[in-house]
Amino acid sequence: MSALSKYDIAERLKNTLTVSPLLHENQIGESSIDLRMGTVVMLARAGAQSHVDPSAYVNKADTNKHDLHRKKHQKHERFDIPFTHPFLLHPGTLALVPTLEWVKLPKNLQGIVTARSSWAREGLNIATATIVNPGYSGIITLELANFGEIPITLYPGLRLAQIAFYEIATPAEDDDIKPSQFDGKFEPSAGDIADGDYCFIPEKKKIIS
Amino acid sequence: MKAKDFLLNECENLQTVLEETLRYEYGIEGSRVFYEECEHRLSEITKLISVTQETAAPALSEHFYKLEELSALISRIERSSLKEYSWPFLEEFKEISLSACTDPNTTQLDKDGNPYPPQVHVLSEGGLSSYQIYVDGRRVPSRRKILTIFFPRTLKHYVLLHPILGHEMGHAIYSIAAHEKALDQVIKENLIQPSKYFASAQNFTEWMYRNPPQSVKVFLSVIEAELQVNEQNILDAYVDFAAWEEEFLCDFIGLLMFGPSFIAAISDLLYSVDSSGSEIGNFHPPTACRVNTLIEAANILGYETLKFDPDYQPVVDAFWRSIHEKKQGNEWFDVFTSDQIRETLHKLTAFLGPHENALYPTPTKERVQPLIKKLLVNIPPVGYEFSTHQVEGKSKPHLSFDENVDFRDILFAGWIATCNDVKSLKFEHANKLCEYGILQQRAIKMMQAQI
Numbered sequence: 255m256s257a258l259s260k261y262d263i264a265e266r267l268k269n270t271l272t273v274s275p276l277l278h279e280n281q282i283g284e285s286s287i288d289l290r291m292g293t294v295v296m297l298a299r300a301g302a303q304s305h306v307d308p309s310a311y312v313n314k315a316d317t318n319k320h321d322l323h324r325k326k327h328q329k330h331e332r333f334d335i336p337f338t339h340p341f342l343l344h345p346g347t348l349a350l351v352p353t354l355e356w357v358k359l360p361k362n363l364q365g366i367v368t369a370r371s372s373w374a375r376e377g378l379n380i381a382t383a384t385i386v387n388p389g390y391s392g393i394i395t396l397e398l399a400n401f402g403e404i405p406i407t408l409y410p411g412l413r414l415a416q417i418a419f420y421e422i423a424t425p426a427e428d429d430d431i432k433p434s435q436f437d438g439k440f441e442p443s444a445g446d447i448a449d450g451d452y453c454f455i456p457e458k459k460k461i462i463s
Numbered sequence: 464m465k466a467k468d469f470l471l472n473e474c475e476n477l478q479t480v481l482e483e484t485l486r487y488e489y490g491i492e493g494s495r496v497f498y499e500e501c502e503h504r505l506s507e508i509t510k511l512i513s514v515t516q517e518t519a520a521p522a523l524s525e526h527f528y529k530l531e532e533l534s535a536l537i538s539r540i541e542r543s544s545l546k547e548y549s550w551p552f553l554e555e556f557k558e559i560s561l562s563a564c565t566d567p568n569t570t571q572l573d574k575d576g577n578p579y580p581p582q583v584h585v586l587s588e589g590g591l592s593s594y595q596i597y598v599d600g601r602r603v604p605s606r607r608k609i610l611t612i613f614f615p616r617t618l619k620h621y622v623l624l625h626p627i628l629g630h631e632m633g634h635a636i637y638s639i640a641a642h643e644k645a646l647d648q649v650i651k652e653n654l655i656q657p658s659k660y661f662a663s664a665q666n667f668t669e670w671m672y673r674n675p676p677q678s679v680k681v682f683l684s685v686i687e688a689e690l691q692v693n694e695q696n697i698l699d700a701y702v703d704f705a706a707w708e709e710e711f712l713c714d715f716i717g718l719l720m721f722g723p724s725f726i727a728a729i730s731d732l733l734y735s736v737d738s739s740g741s742e743i744g745n746f747h748p749p750t751a752c753r754v755n756t757l758i759e760a761a762n763i764l765g766y767e768t769l770k771f772d773p774d775y776q777p778v779v780d781a782f783w784r785s786i787h788e789k790k791q792g793n794e795w796f797d798v799f800t801s802d803q804i805r806e807t808l809h810k811l812t813a814f815l816g817p818h819e820n821a822l823y824p825t826p827t828k829e830r831v832q833p834l835i836k837k838l839l840v841n842i843p844p845v846g847y848e849f850s851t852h853q854v855e856g857k858s859k860p861h862l863s864f865d866e867n868v869d870f871r872d873i874l875f876a877g878w879i880a881t882c883n884d885v886k887s888l889k890f891e892h893a894n895k896l897c898e899y900g901i902l903q904q905r906a907i908k909m910m911q912a913q914i
Contacts, residue, residue, distance in 0.1 A: 274903075277906060
């Protein structure tokens, strides 16, 4: 697996790789492309849940549809932040934000998303789920966290993150590619943290996929 | 309390309710304009009530209704949150519509001596038929109009269907006294009076009753049995023909403002309400008459003759086929001749032309085809292309932007892309791609303006 250089990225962008739109040539770095903040912010709703528990994603047999969906919709507060409007990210807060760009990776490329170093030095962290799988298509969700001690004002359109690309030596065949639960999304959503691990959660039974 | 005291007390209540609206985020431009306009109206109404005698019952009654209208307007704001509609679409829509909706004869001018542009706010509530634009009454003591746009709750993000608002904008423009007379003249002189069916009441009833299609006959027999509507009284007891004229007018305005996406959107919605296209409405002409007229108008405007490269022409042809499938073959529904439609379009183009961005610029292959190309490979459609040039054997990136891409081009491309043969691009997904494309295109324009 080797990283793509600026020239390699440019060649791929002509054909199989999509990062659309790039607003300025300076968005393409030596071995990465800068990603801009989109216009939606999802914040964990205060008081909606006492703690994060994988068992909340596994439903008791008697859980009804109302409870299931209410739990999902109560978890986050959704904010639309138009261009030039500020969003204040407080210390210790986690915010899910889409990229402005639509990204499509071919089957032989993997993307790795990180913070831009200038923002990281201000305390802004693009959290930990950094891998974008080959074949992915959609916005990329940036999990923003403020590790500093003072709030950070963010504006949609700012370049907060960067994505580097790595070539996969032996790409998976179509039959072996499992669609991501986030594939084709236009805005962030909560994922299923218990997906596929239900056997480790006692006395719970998954009834709805 | 006496009536006057009660109304003055209600003024104080309204001031309190107005303060409470400041808790809400209800528009990209913030709350100041709406707040100040409502405060101005409240102040004017309070003054009117204060100088009215307790014994002047009719005047107090009129003030009551003014207060009630203001109260309804303020209460709507609490259900008009930014996240409840597609704000990028709305911002684009405002850019094409506000000039035509500004009353040129208002005596209320801003500090630069210009009429205040209308304030727009949005509600997403109601079912499929709730698309409308509510305009203030003419007697409201206002500095600026407030236009309330209603989206159906279920379709609040369906930008591909939102061109229907072009028709509603027609009603909003027509509601301005300064425009009403001119628009009436255009429709009457070019469309109605030359029409062999609508030129007189006798012509109308002959058209309606002599040889209508079977589906219309059935409808007429139903309203005769249930409402005692017949050939002698249909124009007095059932059809409001002035409303029909306004409907035809607003269809033309919608088409000129939005282009082909307007026909696609309005025909889908109208036929969902009246699948036969034959229902005679009190205020609305039969759907098939409207759709047939619009298809002929699109032909006159040259939309169908636009040619694309061979890779894309089939999907464009499929789009126009899908439109023509909605045309009713029975000539009874063709209520206007091509010449009448052409002349009306010509006059309305002259009317809308001076209003910046109001007219949809004739689409070109250069603007629309790249958008279709993106949609067909599942990418939001924007005026952006990536290419490279070689420097010392290395690929250097080159970005090119088409700032002329209009959000109406994106909607046109969206409708075309949904007609792809393999149907791999579902309507809902194409709609989301277009909504995201409109957002991205705004970012492109902002960056290009900076550069």
